[in-house]
Amino acid sequence: MSLTPNPCKAVFLDRDGVINREKGSYIFEPGEFDINAGVTEALRIFRDRGFILVVITNQSGIAQGIYTHAHVDKIHCILREQFKLQGIDFAEIYYCPHHPSTGKCLCRKPGSILIEKAIGRFGIDPSLSYMIGDRPRDIEAAERAGIKGILIDSNDSLMNYAGEII
Numbered sequence: 001m002s003l004t005p006n007p008c009k010a011v012f013l014d015r016d017g018v019i020n021r022e023k024g025s026y027i028f029e030p031g032e033f034d035i036n037a038g039v040t041e042a043l044r045i046f047r048d049r050g051f052i053l054v055v056i057t058n059q060s061g062i063a064q065g066i067y068t069h070a071h072v073d074k075i076h077c078i079l080r081e082q083f084k085l086q087g088i089d090f091a092e093i094y095y096c097p098h099h100p101s102t103g104k105c106l107c108r109k110p111g112s113i114l115i116e117k118a119i120g121r122f123g124i125d126p127s128l129s130y131m132i133g134d135r136p137r138d139i140e141a142a143e144r145a146g147i148k149g150i151l152i153d154s155n156d157s158l159m160n161y162a163g164e165i166i
């Protein structure tokens with residue numbers, strides 16, 4: 001029996017506009033958090049193909065004083081619970097709380113630090129992994145980490161892109 005683990009592969013996901021509906025305003029109340037069509041189906045496909053799922057999201061509303069870490073934690077707790085009921089687990093949900101107006105950070109996308117953190121923690125092979133986002137900065141962050149980015153239209157069904165992830 002080999003003790004060498006299989007290379008881990010991941011689908012990284014942006015949150016707003018990919019998992020839940022982008023509404024053009026900050027989303028920090030559970031009542032505003034609506035899961036987009038096709039997400040559950042697509043995540044099941046990725047899971048069944050052996051990908052772990054990691055969310056990477058910019059939440060600069062924290063630095064701007066619009067909402068708090070507690071709001072984000074609550075939303076992410078509900079997100080995890082809802083998907084758990086569908087048999088889907090997120091390995092981690094990473095968020096950047098910073099905003100350029102309050103100082104420079106490396107974790108805000110297009111920075112790739114949060115992606116690299118996940119790569120190190122879970123032993124992810126970037127060359128086998130993907131990032132799905134609805135902004136060019138999501139794709140830029142992915143490419144900086146050596147991951148293939150898939151740019152989608154905001155709130156479009158992930159099922160329209162599942163075929164690109166093999």
Ligand SMILES: [Mg+2]
Binds near residue numbers: 017
């Ligand atoms: Mg987005």
Ligand SMILES: [Zn+2]
Binds near residue numbers: 096105106
């Ligand atoms: Zn940051």
